[in-house]
Amino acid sequence: MKRLFLAVLAGGTALSAVPALAQDAACTAEPVTLRILRTPGNYPYPAAMEAWQKEHPCVSFEVNEVPFAQLGDTIAVQAASDDPPDILVYDGPNTQSYAKAGILLPVTDYLPEGWADDILPATRAEHSYEGEVYSPGIEQTTVAMYYNKSLTDAAGITPPQTLDEAWTWPEALAAFKACQQGDPGAPTVWGLGPTRFGNGQPGLVYQDLIYQRSNGDPEADPESSAYKTFWAMAPDGSTVEGYLDTPEAIEALTFYRALFNEEAVAPKVGIPNAFFDGKACFYIDTPAAGSALLKDPVIDWGITPIPYFKTPVVHTGSTTIGVTARSKNPEIAAQFAVDMSWGELAYMNVSQRGNLPTLKSLFDRFPVYQDYPMKVFVDQLEHWGQPRPPSPYFAQYDRVVTDAIRSVAFGGDPEEAMQNAEREVARAMRR
């Protein structure tokens, strides 16, 4: 029965399969086909794969793609099967969940010399579990605040361009209010535009948990509420009790709720392309938006660092590459995953996708990130970057806390929302 179900699902993903990459070089050993499951348009890219195949002429690839929204479901079904894909390109914060479930193969022994010194600490933390590294990491993203320069100039606002001048959230709110145009509740130009992630509604952990985290202090006494607010989960991933409903978190969330309600400077629902269409002064997004604007500058734009309350913080993370523990070809699959993430092949993959590398040594090879505006992302990543709370239960945490923050944005009580979230996450962790 299970096999039948898996066959049906495999058939579904095969509908979106891209042609297998074969190689021209002569193969003198047993041919191997590595099966890759990824999202459409994601790495590993053909140029890097073909370069790798020159050194491994017996390896060919079969690539299957599923939309990001179904990636987690597909991995949940396929990776636990008897015949899983060899390579997964999955959402990085799920590394520990997959490692704990025995889906991923540790790649620690395959990592090249110098990797530990070159990798960004946030990436390493996110991709490690119980002393083993489960993904070498390829790229990183983080968010910054874009602004429409024509609109901010008209409002007499000059957003800061460096980290040491970054706004606090109250300063940012003053800018949102000054820049917003039109009737309250239905402005023609919003102060802060909606996210492009998910369904466009607020609350996503990746983008919005940083409000409350920034009201904490990572250097405070580990027993203090300020410390717990910043980490938003016990650093060892063991509990969330007392980490989400702290006075500091409630204070930050009360401010956050006001953005969508009393102050009404941000919409509660998505507006496609609001920022690019000139319907929002400010907008929070990854480097992807900057890359698009550099190619096609539909508006005059700039980037300002993410505002904060007490401690600046941005979340890191992106999709990453891993090897399934039940791969029929674990050795060659692990070698492929590590090679795709190191040196020239990593550069080929990252440069095509347009996000940031996870290797510090590659930063210099991306000129666009050397200067303002895109340099803001690199500076934030190096100085403010934190992974989303690493835990084998991150997927559950992500969903529960997103729902809680969203309910606050819609006008709910922050304390009640966070207490419920703690209870739900604790329930998931009980298993």
Add this chain to the structure above:
Amino acid sequence: MTAPSLDRRPDRTARQRRDTRTAFAFLAPFLLLLLIFQYLPLAMMAKNAFMDYSLLNPGAAKFVGLLNFEDMIHFDDARESLAATFLFALVVVLIVIPLGFVLALFLNSSLPARGVVRTIIMLPVVTSAVVVATMWNFLLDPSNGLINGVMSLLGLPRQPFLTSPNQALIMISVMTAWQQVGFAAILFLGGLQGVPKELAEAARIDGATRWQVLWNITVPLLSRTTLFVVVIMTVFSLQAFAPAFLMTDGGPQDSTNLIVYHIYKMAFVMQNAGYASALSVVLLLIVLGISLLQMWLLRAKWNY
């Protein structure tokens, strides 16, 4: 000497036995498919309801007895989700049944524009749920939505239709009713066209008004159709998934967390497949119970 048994069935002829074998041969493929794709999964679901496991690692499943069912009592999520689902189903049925009936009466009459109306009410039924949900998202948008735009023109305050816990469930119920009313109308129309015209004509000759004919003849004679439509709409509503998935993500504050969406979320997001199976078992029993109750309450008292 023993008396012959009175209840002994007569011996079946060879032909009867052959006919039975032929019938089973024809039925076998479908029965086999039903067994594999319907009853086997149901049996597995019932077994999994007593297990604790994650889809990521089903091999590590462990037997936990009634823990999943105890969790339904101990935690609020199942109660709240079922309450939201029942309210959703009630609103849908209360809108669809009378409206579907009235539309069917219109379609059964000789009034003009029946063809246009039939097309209009059937279009939402055959339109993809994704398209319908996206369209209603635009209609109900708090800032730029058509409905709020009209309300604003009339001087009424803008409404947070899909972002208010007090309004979201009603709005997705209305949307679902709008989508399903055409289906109900077609079912009622089928029933109306089966009602003998002589009964209404005889009543009219005896002096009954159109209203009296409708209330005392048509409605009672349509009880079988009404039962069918009520059961279909109730079961459909209790199994609704798309509105919660596509429009509200079960929010705000779980107000639209319909039970099937909740089951999906528990299995695939929260990785608690055992609990999701237990919820599915409970839902199956509830749907069966409600359907049986409705059949008993609305059983036909009239035949024609």
